[in-house]
Amino acid sequence: MDAIATYALRLGDDSLILGQRLSEWCGHAPALEVDLSLANVALDQVGQATHFLNLAGELEGEGRDGDALAFRRDVMDFTNCLLVEQPNGDFAQTIARQLLFSHYQELLFTALTASSNTSIAAIAAKAVKETSYHATLASDWVVRLGDGTDESKARMVAGLDWMWRFADELFAMDDVDAAALKDGVGVDKAALRPAWDARIDATLAEATLVRPAPRRATTGGRIGHHSEHLGHLLSDMQFLQRAYPGATW
């Protein structure tokens, strides 16, 4: 794949893996209403993934569509950031992941609406409304849990602590990003960081939480160096197409 196709692939993989992770909550959330909330966010992410992965397949030109890219690639070929593949943990850990990712995704999609690739711009324009809601939902839950009971606060702190080391990767720029930026297709992700910091800090302040201490960033997702968690996720997600290749219904 060239840089632009890879750029679309990364966007799709982020959405796909987060959507799959969130769907694991289906039937297990703390309340029926929360179950629906998380399923809605999951479905939004899977919808975004469908668009981006179909586009990546078109740009690649090897006859692979979004389904082929989602269900017939091995773990090393996935280009999602490490944050989205992290385990759900408890509800607070899931919400911590959502806070960090959705604010990033909303800023990213807002910028991508100006992409010179009209398909990416159109997908981003549709998705940014979804993502804006996800960011609000996540922030509201962080405030409730952080400024809630002793137990909810402790869980929120632990959740943020788990996810924090994966935040830097969101804004990292490599060769693919540089090439996409040069073509006007991609955006300068590093430039999104100050706005993201301000949003996260505002939410944490309202939640009476302190920002976790800086730590060495864990990266590598964009080039296929994943945590052990992704393989397990894929074995679940890809089981059917692996066992019955090409099955439809």
Place this chain on the structure above:
Amino acid sequence: MSDPSKEWPLWEVFVRGKGGLSHRHVGSVHAVDAKMALEHARDTYTRRMEGVSLWVLPSAQIVASDPGDAGALFEPAEDKVYRHPTFYKIPDGITHI
């Protein structure tokens, strides 16, 4: 059953289907505060483009008539057919009436 004292309070949900229509009661959600109630109402009742506006209000705030008073409250209207505006012709093409 879960401990009722730990249940989140109940909120009634009203959805406006489109501009010009009134909000209609569609059901209820559990939530700890008004914002959460709105979010849960959105996620539960507007997933299939059902609405353009939402109201939520605490169920405990609803004052209901006593079923035991139904006779005194509602039966006197039964024989007052002249209160129905059924003597007018409604032109074709009028909806939502």
